[in-house]
Amino acid sequence: MTHEPGSREYFDRVASRWNEMRRSFFTEEVREEAYRVAGLASGKTAADIGSGTGFITEGLLEKGLKVIAVDQSPAMLEELRSAMGSPSLDCRQGEAESLPIDDGSVDYAFANMFLHHVGSPPVAIEEMVRILKPGGVLVITDMDEHDFDLLLTEQHDRWAGFARDDIREWFLGAGLLEVEVGSVGST
Ligand SMILES: C[S@@+](CC[C@H](N)C(=O)[O-])C[C@H]1O[C@@H](n2cnc3c(N)ncnc32)[C@H](O)[C@@H]1O
Numbered sequence: 001m002t003h004e005p006g007s008r009e010y011f012d013r014v015a016s017r018w019n020e021m022r023r024s025f026f027t028e029e030v031r032e033e034a035y036r037v038a039g040l041a042s043g044k045t046a047a048d049i050g051s052g053t054g055f056i057t058e059g060l061l062e063k064g065l066k067v068i069a070v071d072q073s074p075a076m077l078e079e080l081r082s083a084m085g086s087p088s089l090d091c092r093q094g095e096a097e098s099l100p101i102d103d104g105s106v107d108y109a110f111a112n113m114f115l116h117h118v119g120s121p122p123v124a125i126e127e128m129v130r131i132l133k134p135g136g137v138l139v140i141t142d143m144d145e146h147d148f149d150l151l152l153t154e155q156h157d158r159w160a161g162f163a164r165d166d167i168r169e170w171f172l173g174a175g176l177l178e179v180e181v182g183s184v185g186s187t
Pocket of ligand 1: 052
């Protein structure tokens, strides 16, 4: 198994503080918009990729979905398990480029603030598309291009956000249809 140098160690180190930290980066508005565009249905299965401590997972469980949460960081997953342990939750340690989830097995894949950490965003997107059932939905919430160098140095971000045209191209290249790229209207 490979991982981005420094990134796993960083998230292992901040895991117990992540729920507090993340509030200064993004709000609940982000996940509500992600759920809305996905058109969630109770009883379906969702993957939360780069789940961290379960910001996205939490709402999915509340809405009656089964969730497979994947993260490179054992400490982040441990925080998630101890906060939200449920028969509907399956936590798996894994990497962006080789997700520990079968082909065509989930109805939805979510990835919040994860893509800017991976070495190859198009490969990570292809991998998330691989696990979707036919007709499944991928929802990625991440940053527009920015110049906050601190995120690259302190948080081990690999990408200073993304150009929306690149995201569209990568989604289409991975075989997705009906691609929408827009703003959540939050920071
Ligand atoms: C900024 S945090 C976001 C966590 C969570 N999605 C949230 O919204 O609070 C990024 C997460 O992605 C995970 N991550 C980063 N690179 C990864 C990779 N290559 N494979 C798997 N997980 C990764 C980190 O361990 C971390 O938990």
